[in-house]
Amino acid sequence: NAAVSSSNHKKIWELTGNELQQILQTNIIGPFLCSKEVIQWAKKNRHHIRIINVSSGIVDKGAPYLGAYTISKMGLEGLTISVANDAIDDRLISIVSIKPRSVRTYMTKSFFPKKEYLAMDYPDVLAPVFLYAATAQRNEILGKSLDEPCFSADPGAAITMENKLPLIQPLKMQTPVYRSEYRDKGGAYMHFLQNPFGFCPSVVEVLSKVVNNPSVHQYPDPNYTQLREAISAYLNVDPSDISFGTGSSELIDRAIRIFASKRGNIIITKPTWAHVVWPSCIKYDFLPIEVPYTGSVKRKNIKHDLQGILDAINDWTKLVYLVNPCNPTGSIVEKEELRSFLRQIPSHVTVLIDEAYIEFCEPEKRLNLALEYKEVNCRLIGLRTFSKFFALSGFRVGYAYGNPDTINYLERLSLTFNISSMSQLAALTALKDKAFQEKVYKHNFSERKRICEELDQMDIPNMPSQTNFIVFDCPMDREKMRLEMMKEGIFMPNIDAALGGNLTATAVGLYEHNQKILNLLSKY
Ligand SMILES: Cc1ncc(COP(=O)(O)O)c(C=O)c1O
Numbered sequence: 397n398a399a400v401s402s403s404n405h406k407k408i409w410e411l412t413g414n415e416l417q418q419i420l421q422t423n424i425i426g427p428f429l430c431s432k433e434v435i436q437w438a439k440k441n442r443h444h445i446r447i448i449n450v451s452s453g454i455v456d457k458g459a460p461y462l463g464a465y466t467i468s469k470m471g472l473e474g475l476t477i478s479v480a481n482d483a484i485d486d487r488l489i490s491i492v493s494i495k496p497r498s499v500r501t502y503m504t505k506s507f508f509p510k511k512e513y514l515a516m517d518y519p520d521v522l523a524p525v526f527l528y529a530a531t532a533q534r535n536e537i538l539g540k541s542l543d544e545p546c547f548s549a550d551p552g553a554a555i556t557m558e559n560k561l562p563l564i565q566p567l568k569m570q571t572p573v574y575r576s577e578y579r580d581k582g583g584a585y586m587h588f589l590q591n592p593f594g595f596c597p598s599v600v601e602v603l604s605k606v607v608n609n610p611s612v613h614q615y616p617d618p619n620y621t622q623l624r625e626a627i628s629a630y631l632n633v634d635p636s637d638i639s640f641g642t643g644s645s646e647l648i649d650r651a652i653r654i655f656a657s658k659r660g661n662i663i664i665t666k667p668t669w670a671h672v673v674w675p676s677c678i679k680y681d682f683l684p685i686e687v688p689y690t691g692s693v694k695r696k697n698i699k700h701d702l703q704g705i706l707d708a709i710n711d712w713t714k715l716v717y718l719v720n721p722c723n724p725t726g727s728i729v730e731k732e733e734l735r736s737f738l739r740q741i742p743s744h745v746t747v748l749i750d751e752a753y754i755e756f757c758e759p760e761k762r763l764n765l766a767l768e769y770k771e772v773n774c775r776l777i778g779l780r781t782f783s784k785f786f787a788l789s790g791f792r793v794g795y796a797y798g799n800p801d802t803i804n805y806l807e808r809l810s811l812t813f814n815i816s817s818m819s820q821l822a823a824l825t826a827l828k829d830k831a832f833q834e835k836v837y838k839h840n841f842s843e844r845k846r847i848c849e850e851l852d853q854m855d856i857p858n859m860p861s862q863t864n865f866i867v868f869d870c871p872m873d874r875e876k877m878r879l880e881m882m883k884e885g886i887f888m889p890n891i892d893a894a895l896g897g898n899l900t901a902t903a904v905g906l907y908e909h910n911q912k913i914l915n916l917l918s919k920y
Contacts, residue, residue: 399422399423399450399452399465399468399469399503400418400419400422400423400503401419401462401464401465401503401506401507405461405507406461407460407461407463408463408464411463411464415464416464416467419464419465419467419468420464420467420468420471422468423465423468423469423471423472424468424471424472424475427449427472427475428475431447431475431479431491435479435483435489438488438489439486439488442488443488444487444488444489444490445489445490446490446491446492446529446530446534447476447479447489447490447491447492448491448492448493448494448526448529448530449472449473449475449476449491449492449493449494450472450493450494450496451469451472451473451476451494451495451541452465452469452495452496452498453495453497453498453543453544453545454466454469455469455470455495455541456495456681457683462507472493473493473541476492476493476539477539479491479539480538480539481539483538484538487534490534490537490538491538491539492529492537492539492540492541492542493540493541493542494522494525494526494529494541494542494544495541495542495543495544496522496525496544497516497517497521497522497544497545498516499516499517499518499519499521499522500513500516500517500518500519501519504516521548522544524547524548524551525542525544525547525548528542528547528551529542543681546678546681549674549678550675550678583884583885583886583909584885584886584905584906584909585887586886586887586888586889586902586903586905586909587887587888587889587890587903588783588789588889589723589753589784589863589864589865589889589903590783590784590787590789591784591785591786591787591836591840592839592903592904592905592906592909593787593832593836593839593906594787595787596786596787596788596825596826596829596832597832598825598826598828598829598832599788599822599825599826599829602821602822602825603818603821603822603825606818606821611817612816612817612818612821614817615813616813616815616816616817616820617817618812618813620640620815620820622820623640623793623815623820623823623824623827624640626824626827626828627795627797627827630827631766631797632764632766633766633797634800636800636803637766637797637798637799637800637803638795638796638797639795639796639797639803639806639807639810640793640794640795640810640814640815641794641795641796641806641810641814642792642793642794642814642815643781643783643789643792643793644750644752644779644780644781644783644794644795644796645671645672646792646794646814647779647794647795647796647806648672648673648676648717648748648750648779649672649676650806650809650810651715651746651777651796651805651806652672652673652676652677652680652682652715653676653679653680653809654805654806654808654809655682655714655715655746655805656676656677656680656681656682656714657682657714660682660683660712660713660714660715661682661683661684661685661710661712661713661714662677662682662683662684662685662713662714662715662716662717663684663685663687663705663708663709663713663715663716663717664684664685664686664687664716664717665686665687665688665689665700665701665705665717665718665719665722666686666687666688667689667724667725667894667895667896668686668717668719668722668723668724668894669719669723669724669750669752669894670894673717682714682715685708685713687700687701687704687705687708688701688704689701689725690704693857693858693859693867693868693869693899694857694869696857696858696859696860698725698727698859698867699725699727699729700718700720700722700727700729702729702733702734702737705718705737706737706740706741709742709745711744713744713745714744714745714746715745715746715747715748716741716745716747716748717748717750718747718748718749718750719750719752720734720749720750720751720754721751721753721754721756721861721862721863722863723752723753723863723865723891724867724891724894724895724901725859725895726859726860726861726862726863726865726866726867726901727859727860727862728757728761728862729763730761731762731763734763735763735768738768738772738774738776739771739772739773741772741773741774742773743773743774744774745774745775746774746775746776746777746802746805747772747774747775747776747777748777748779748796749765749776749777749778749779750779751765751778751779752779752780752781752783752784753784753785753862753863753864754780755784755785755786755833755836755837756784756785756837756840756862756863756864757862757863758841758862761862765778765797765798766778766797769797769798769799769802770799775798775799775801775802775805776798776799776802777796777797777798777802777803777806778796778797778798779794779795779796780794780795780796781793781794781795782794782822782823782826782827784864785833785836785837785864786823786826786827786833787826787836788822788823788826791816791818791819791822791823792819793815793819793820793822793823839904839906840864840904843904843905843907843910844861844864844866844904846910847866847902847904847910847914848860848861848866850914851866851868851914851917854871854914854918856868856869856870856871856917857869864903864904865889865902865903865904866901866902866904867895867899867900868899868900868901868902869897869898869899870898870899870900870917871917871920872916872917872920874890874892874898874900877900877913877916877917878890880916881912881913881916884912886905886909886912886913888901888902888903888913889902889903
């Protein structure tokens with residue numbers, strides 16, 4: 397690769413013909429002449445060759461003041477495809493191009509502001525995609541344009557989705573640790589942040605009565621009528637304001653699929669609950685823009701940077717994804733602050749507020765989004781799940797609510813029988829069981845308070861939480877802590893990577909399990 401760019405910060409129409417020509421000469425004519433030479437040599441010597449053109453992520457969106465460079469890299473993509481087409485029956489010749497992210501090079505140094513340049517990775521992060529381009533089978537790469545950031549994040553998804561090629565590396569989720577050999581210890585499965593009491597007894601009772609009933613082995617109600625009505629009453633929204641998903645994960649994926657566009661971007665916080673957002677952005681070619689939190693655990697004031705999010709919104713922003721109260725930090729945005737933020741979001745943006753943990757939050761701190769979506773300019777979607785507070789994660793029931801015209805977007809991509817009959821019934825029963833809900837809420841509230849107080853007494857910095865988990869600065873090796881607890885049958889969450897530093901989290905479990913964790917921490 398040898399590429400140049402004009403560093404004189406001119407708009408495209410300010411360039412002279414000569415200036416454009418110079419760039420095209422190096423960036424397109426150069427690779428063309430080299431390719432021509434090496435192809436002729438390969439044909440003459442009956443030698444296999446592979447050409448890897450270094451294109452750029454810029455071809456998807458362009459960038460201000462880099463018009464000539466953009467044109468040249470698009471031309472290079474054209475060269476790649478043209479050689480591939482003409483060489484399709486000539487197995488001696490393979491060609492592929494790579495679109496890398498911007499990394500530290502002499503060229504990027506010359507036109508990026510210093511701060512942005514210093515935030516870039518060194519070029520070695522690009523090695524895996526080059527290795528793949530150099531070694532993959534010819535028919536997997538011929539004429540393709542490999543998107544390096546997607547490839548680095550998930551090679552299987554990038555190759556399959558971006559390039560419409562056969563799956564060479566199926567996407568697999570790791571089997572969760574609680575399904576491991578420690579399962580038989582009969583302990584606490586706090587790993588996935590569900591309420592610690594587990595299955596609601598009334599759900600067990602109702603389900604055990606209907607197992608032989610035809611209504612559960614035949615196709616489910618495609619309109620989820622009873623559940624829809626129950627949720628409509630629960631949230632005080634119109635039944636048509638609700639869309640159901642196979643867990644809220646599926647609704648996040650669906651929202652990204654709907655609003656993703658090649659030029660568009662989604663604004664997320666850093667960190668966020670990334671399990672669905674990142675893979676879906678990769679699948680649907682959507683650019684995530686991350687806005688870091690402000691505050692620190694030491695000062696007990698970590699929170700979403702709402703002004704940062706507003707500043708990051710541009711004309712190409714399609715979606716904002718905000719988890720509130722937040723996974724992984726447990727913090728919540730103050731009601732008034734959230735209301736004012738939502739009112740400042742422009743009308744071309746859709747805001748998805750993921751309320752997976754809202755039922756653990758103190759009622760006076762909850763902003764009723766059902767009242768807000770009628771007042772704001774943007775499209776606003778609230779997202780809920782039966783997985784956490786209602787402990788029904790295995791049943792996969794989530795729902796979104798918002799104005800019907802917004803909800804219609806989500807409905808467009810919904811499958812007809814998205815939620816099984818058993819799951820509809822389980823969710824309906826859990827929603828009706830107020831006694832169970834009160835027990836879960838009260839327990840979580842008092843244990844959460846107690847754990848934070850105990851951590852304070854041990855001088856372990858921790859974050860006030862409005863969820864069922866608490867972030868703290870771990871005084872011991874975090875992996876060791878989890879292993880020690882696992883031996884006792886207690887499965888702690890592992891969200892260290894999202895939090896960074898020495899931060900980790902514990903879920904609010906039953907008293908005896910929380911106590912065991914606190915006892916261990918008190919030794920350090
Ligand atoms: C913030 C957040 N949203 C959504 C989900 C997924 O929930 P569901 O089981 O409904 O797909 C989780 C699960 O951990 C979560 O933490």
